[in-house]
Amino acid sequence: EAGVAQSPRYKIIEKRQSVAFWCNPISGHATLYWYQQILGQGPKLLIQFQNNGVVDDSQLPKDRFSAERLKGVDSTLKIQPAKLEDSAVYLCASSIGGRGNTIYFGEGSWLTVV
Amino acid sequence: KQEVTQIPAALSVPEGENLVLNCSFTDSAIYNLQWFRQDPGKGLTSLLLIQSSQREQTSGRLNASLDKSSGRSTLYIAASQPGDSATYLCAVGGDSWGKLQFGAGTQVVVTP
Numbered sequence: 001e002a003g004v005a006q007s008p009r010y011k012i013i014e015k016r017q018s019v020a021f022w023c024n025p026i027s028g029h030a031t032l033y034w035y036q037q038i039l040g041q042g043p044k045l046l047i048q049f050q051n052n053g054v055v056d057d058s059q060l061p062k063d064r065f066s067a068e069r070l071k072g073v074d075s076t077l078k079i080q081p082a083k084l085e086d087s088a089v090y091l092c093a094s095s096i097g098g099r100g101n102t103i104y105f106g107e108g109s110w111l112t113v114v
Numbered sequence: 115k116q117e118v119t120q121i122p123a124a125l126s127v128p129e130g131e132n133l134v135l136n137c138s139f140t141d142s143a144i145y146n147l148q149w150f151r152q153d154p155g156k157g158l159t160s161l162l163l164i165q166s167s168q169r170e171q172t173s174g175r176l177n178a179s180l181d182k183s184s185g186r187s188t189l190y191i192a193a194s195q196p197g198d199s200a201t202y203l204c205a206v207g208g209d210s211w212g213k214l215q216f217g218a219g220t221q222v223v224v225t226p
Contacts, residue, residue: 004157031212042118042203042216043158056213091157095212103148103214105157 002026004106006092012112018080021109025073025094031055032069033103034077035091043091049075050097082113116141116208120217128225133191135220137204142182146207148214149178149189151200158203162189194224 005024013019025032030051035043047057051072069075079086089108095101117140127133146165150158162171162178170179175192191198201221205214
């Protein structure tokens with residue numbers, strides 16, 4: 001079974017530039033998550049989708065971050081304009097749905113803003 | 115607001131010793147608790163998922179316990195091996211949608 005796919009794996013951009021990350025979840029998984037992990041910290045949820053709809057985006061900095069999930073499958077996370085403090089790993093994860101189910105993570109997209 | 119704490123932040127043990135990793139949380143109204151492993155430069159791999167109604171879960175050399183009333187979970191790794199070197203994170207599931215609140219992790223080094 002294929003896992004959660006993410007691209008690009010690594011990206012270096014200058015502050016005020018834009019960047020987009022792509023995620024393809026495990027087939028059949030209704031729930032998709034984007035987490036931000038800053039070095040030395042645990043992951044923090046940015047946004048959670050259930051199929052096409054947003055369940056939770058309370059910690060998403062909406063003035064610069066946006067995310068969408070196309071046809072309930074793939075998802076993109078965009079940052080525009082980027083700030084130095086956005087340097088982090090962006091982890092996509094998916095699950096069958098709801099509580100009590102194992103969440104599967106991709107390998108992450110590493111962003112460095114200089 | 116739920117807060118998840120993992121102490122110690124780092125741990126080094128000789129090969130063969132048993133590992134004991136601690137996780138504490140402030141709000142006992144949880145749906146489940148999950149332990150993950152993270153290798154350098156990699157994503158997270160789920161190790162064990164404990165539902166709120168359960169007291170423990172076991173998988174091979176791994177055993178995780180959950181005490182909701184005291185807000186604690188412990189991950190035991192028996193007979194540690196150098197391949198167990200990684201960062202271990204616990205995460206609490208606090209709502210019906212499966213959202214997880216993570217601790218900062220414990221970095222483990224097992225020396226040969």
